Amino acid sequence: MQWEIVIGLEVHTQLSTQSKIFSGASTAYGALPNTQASFVDLALPGVLPVLNRGAVERAIKFGLAVNAKINSPSIFARKNYFYPDLPKGYQISQYERPIVEGGSIGIQMGETEKTIRLTRAHLEEDAGKSLHEDFHGMSGIDLNRAGTPLLEIVSEPDLRSSAEAVAYAKTLHALVRWIGICDGNMQEGSFRCDANVSVRPLGQEKYGTRCEIKNLNSFRFLEKAIDFEVGRQIEILEDGGSIRQETRLFDANKGETRTMRTKEDANDYRYFPDPDLLPVEIAPDWIEQLRASLPELPQVRRERYVIEYGLSGYDAAVLTSSREMADYFEAMARQLPECAKLCANWIMGDISARLNRDGLDIAECPVGAAHVVQLINRIQDGTISGKAAKTVFESLWQGEHGQNVDAIIEAKGLKQMSDNSALEKLIDDVLAANAQQVADYRGGKEKAFNALVGQVMKAAQGKANPAQVNALLKEKLG
Amino acid sequence: MTLSINDVKQVAGLAYIKVSEEEAEAALSQLSGIFKLIETMQAVDTSHVEPMSHAQDLVQRLREDKVTESDQRDLCQSIAPQVENGLYLVPKVIE
Numbered sequence: 001m002q003w004e005i006v007i008g009l010e011v012h013t014q015l016s017t018q019s020k021i022f023s024g025a026s027t028a029y030g031a032l033p034n035t036q037a038s039f040v041d042l043a044l045p046g047v048l049p050v051l052n053r054g055a056v057e058r059a060i061k062f063g064l065a066v067n068a069k070i071n072s073p074s075i076f077a078r079k080n081y082f083y084p085d086l087p088k089g090y091q092i093s094q095y096e097r098p099i100v101e102g103g104s105i106g107i108q109m110g111e112t113e114k115t116i117r118l119t120r121a122h123l124e125e126d127a128g129k130s131l132h133e134d135f136h137g138m139s140g141i142d143l144n145r146a147g148t149p150l151l152e153i154v155s156e157p158d159l160r161s162s163a164e165a166v167a168y169a170k171t172l173h174a175l176v177r178w179i180g181i182c183d184g185n186m187q188e189g190s191f192r193c194d195a196n197v198s199v200r201p202l203g204q205e206k207y208g209t210r211c212e213i214k215n216l217n218s219f220r221f222l223e224k225a226i227d228f229e230v231g232r233q234i235e236i237l238e239d240g241g242s243i244r245q246e247t248r249l250f251d252a253n254k255g256e257t258r259t260m261r262t263k264e265d266a267n268d269y270r271y272f273p274d275p276d277l278l279p280v281e282i283a284p285d286w287i288e289q290l291r292a293s294l295p296e297l298p299q300v301r302r303e304r305y306v307i308e309y310g311l312s313g314y315d316a317a318v319l320t321s322s323r324e325m326a327d328y329f330e331a332m333a334r335q336l337p338e339c340a341k342l343c344a345n346w347i348m349g350d351i352s353a354r355l356n357r358d359g360l361d362i363a364e365c366p367v368g369a370a371h372v373v374q375l376i377n378r379i380q381d382g383t384i385s386g387k388a389a390k391t392v393f394e395s396l397w398q399g400e401h402g403q404n405v406d407a408i409i410e411a412k413g414l415k416q417m418s419d420n421s422a423l424e425k426l427i428d429d430v431l432a433a434n435a436q437q438v439a440d441y442r443g444g445k446e447k448a449f450n451a452l453v454g455q456v457m458k459a460a461q462g463k464a465n466p467a468q469v470n471a472l473l474k475e476k477l478g
Numbered sequence: 479m480t481l482s483i484n485d486v487k488q489v490a491g492l493a494y495i496k497v498s499e500e501e502a503e504a505a506l507s508q509l510s511g512i513f514k515l516i517e518t519m520q521a522v523d524t525s526h527v528e529p530m531s532h533a534q535d536l537v538q539r540l541r542e543d544k545v546t547e548s549d550q551r552d553l554c555q556s557i558a559p560q561v562e563n564g565l566y567l568v569p570k571v572i573e
Binding site for chain 2: 017018019023024025026032033034035036037038039042044050051052053054055056073075080082083084096097130131132135136137138139140141142143268270273275277278279280281
């Protein structure tokens with residue numbers, strides 16, 4: 001039987017505020033345990049939460065960036081659950097009237113674009129951390145993270161493969177960083193995915209029973225966890241079994257998912273409006289002010305690169321995977337609008353490869369866009385070959401010769417022979433030394449021509465312009 | 479809606495409240511009374527009334543995003559039953 005995979009993602013993005021969502025404690029990462037847990041975060045009697053404007057603003061910005069509806073009033077609710085990592089006995093979240101409703105995100109799969117609908121995005125507080133190492137048979141609780149603002153972004157079950165889920169997560173990750181609402185640091189848990197996975201016979205309308213895989217904090221784990229889970233579900237169904245709705249954990253070491261708990265019904269959380277918090281009114285002029293503060297969005301830039309610079313959809317998607325990369329590309333393409341594809345190739349090829357090798361981000365690239373522009377100019381005007389350009393680039397990377405492209409070309413003797421007379425002399429010498437191949441070519445053996453080109457290039461120590469060599473050789477061999 | 483003794487026990491379980499058989503019976507009759515009251519109230523036509531999410535007709539005040547709290551760990555932990563290495567110790571939570 002052919003199975004169709006159905007995936008929806010819930011992504012928790014930590015909002016980049018200075019202080020917590022309901023208290024004035026710091027959200028800085030890595031502080032000593034419980035030094036950033038205030039009375040409100042500890043749920044001491046008599047405290048009241050006061051909502052952080054910065055968290056609301058970031059949520060609205062996200063809603064605008066995905067063309068969603070911004071709900072006003074928006075309401076906070078209590079979600080009841082008992083774990084010591086949230087001492088109140090409930091999490092302040094949103095149930096009815098979340099701040100962001102609907103909207104969509106476009107993902108690029110090869111050359112085709114697919115639209116993934118969003119259900120909602122709501123504000124909530126993060127929980128603290130439980131440490132289960134041995135504290136005399138007890139658990140240690142660090143409440144520094146308790147109360148950190150999260151925006152939980154929920155997609156519709158529109159994803160049909162692990163590859164699509166990863167593309168969606170990456171696009172979302174790029175977007176929240178692009179609009180500056182989340183630092184996107186996955187190691188520190190600023191961007192965590194839960195995947196709802198089910199399968200159904202291809203063509204069936206009704207969804208299969210789903211399992212939720214919790215806390216996937218890397219794109220690779222997301223992909224592996226989904227692939228494993230899909231395989232597990234198909235195997236059970238093909239053996240005539242049925243899927244039990246439950247929450248599962250991904251074990252990265254074993255590459256498999258396992259039962260964490262059977263799913264409680266939504267009702268079991270006994271959501272109700274939090275009487276400590278009043279409805280949040282969002283005035284239209286506040287929304288417009290935030291809309292005006294948004295940068296040009298990745299989707300818009302992507303479309304612009306295709307129209308303005310003639311790039312493929314794929315190239316445009318890669319270049320807009322971060323704002324820094326898109327800015328780098330534009331700094332180049334503005335100088336070289338005719339060679340935009342070449343600029344794209346440099347960024348996606350040599351520059352990305354070199355960055356990867358040193359584990360750097362493009363924002364940290366030691367070679368600025370202006371230098372690469374100079375380098376491309378020297379290829380374009382025939383001063384150096386494409387191969388020599390790679391040497392110049394490495395030299396720029398190392399900061400040699402004051403990062404002066406011309407000085408590097410000069411110092412390393414990389415200039416191509418553009419002087420026709422010198423090249424002609426060299427060709428004459430090669431022709432004289434290879435009489436047999438000349439005769440072969442003249443006798444109709446096309447292959448002999450390439451051999452002669454090779455000989456000339458070798459004699460020129462790679463400094464000859466291949467196009468020029470071709471033209472001159474053709475002329476001489478008549 | 480009629481409440482059963484099992485409903486009472488389930489809600490008690492979710493709320494982590496231990497109830498004896500007697501207490502459950504007492505809670506059942508009290509809660510049933512509340513449900514009756516709700517039933518009576520439901521006779522009122524509220525189809526044109528917008529639901530309230532809060533008893534007061536006010537709007538949430540927002541705070542500026544500034545750190546205003548300093549570290550008071552020692553003070554807070556002075557009333558905690560057990561602490562170690564800056565962590566609060568609690569009975570192990572087993573999932």
